[in-house]
Every structure is written in structure tokens, then in C-alpha cells.
Amino acid sequence: MTNKLTTGAHHIGLAVPDLEAARDFFTEGLGFAVVGERPSYPAIFVSDGTTLLTLWRVEDPATATHFDRRKNIGLHHLALGVADHAALGQVFARVEAHPGVRIEFSPQPIAEGAQPHHFVCFMPGGLRIEFATPF
Numbered sequence: 001m002t003n004k005l006t007t008g009a010h011h012i013g014l015a016v017p018d019l020e021a022a023r024d025f026f027t028e029g030l031g032f033a034v035v036g037e038r039p040s041y042p043a044i045f046v047s048d049g050t051t052l053l054t055l056w057r058v059e060d061p062a063t064a065t066h067f068d069r070r071k072n073i074g075l076h077h078l079a080l081g082v083a084d085h086a087a088l089g090q091v092f093a094r095v096e097a098h099p100g101v102r103i104e105f106s107p108q109p110i111a112e113g114a115q116p117h118h119f120v121c122f123m124p125g126g127l128r129i130e131f132a133t134p135f
Helices: 018-029 085-096
Strands: 012-018 033-038 041-045 052-057 077-081 103-108 117-122 128-132
Touching: 012 018, 018 033, 018 041, 018 052, 018 085, 085 103, 085 117, 085 128
Parallel strands: 012 052, 077 128
Antiparallel strands: 033 041, 041 052, 103 117, 117 128
16 A cells, blocks of 8 residues: 555635524534634635634625536535444434535435435525435
């Protein structure tokens, strides 16, 4: 096996139209903590202790173009892992109840007969987020 030159994602930056709504989705909806801010950019940094997300507000939310996962090149979605099926159910209940969230589909097997399960939602601002149990 070759030596790996990277150690995983350092952080993931997401461009959002409403910085506070995105922050609240991760902090209030999922229990992330705010670990930093850069008001001049403006950006807020949130983490669950493993994953660091940089939430950047787009320059002009009113004219920003939403990503179309079938037509644009770019981040298709962010997938966050959960410990097991029970945790997936808890996350689903919290996310489904969070203001401004649209559920794409409820928890289900990733593939027919597959053990891992997942669900996908659109967080406030329209970014596509997946939650998945381990393989």
C-alpha cells in the first residue's frame, strides 16, 4: 500500500444565504458548537468535535444561484455519519422538526438489502445534507 499524503477532511466550507439560519441548523438542530467567527468575511465555524464546518455567507443572498445537483459541478451533498439506527432516528426527528428544513426522503436502506441506512434533507438555505449509519 502506498503512503497516504492526507489524513481526511480538515474542514468543509459551505456557502449559505443566511448565516444565522445555517448556524442554528447545526447548533440547535444537531448539537454542533460554534468554535469561531469571522464577522468581516462573514463566516461562522461550527464543529461536532470531529467535523469542522465553515459557514460562509454569500455576498448577495437575494441574487445567489442555488446549486442544481443534476446540472452543476460542485459539492453534491455533505454526508454526516451517525452511530447507529437509533441515532439516525433521533437525528431525523430533530432535523424534521427544525424550521426551514425540507426532507428529501426519510430513513431507509442505502441500497436494497443493505445494512446501512440514511436520509437526506435540505437544510435552511437549500444545501443538501445526508445522514448515514456505518457500512
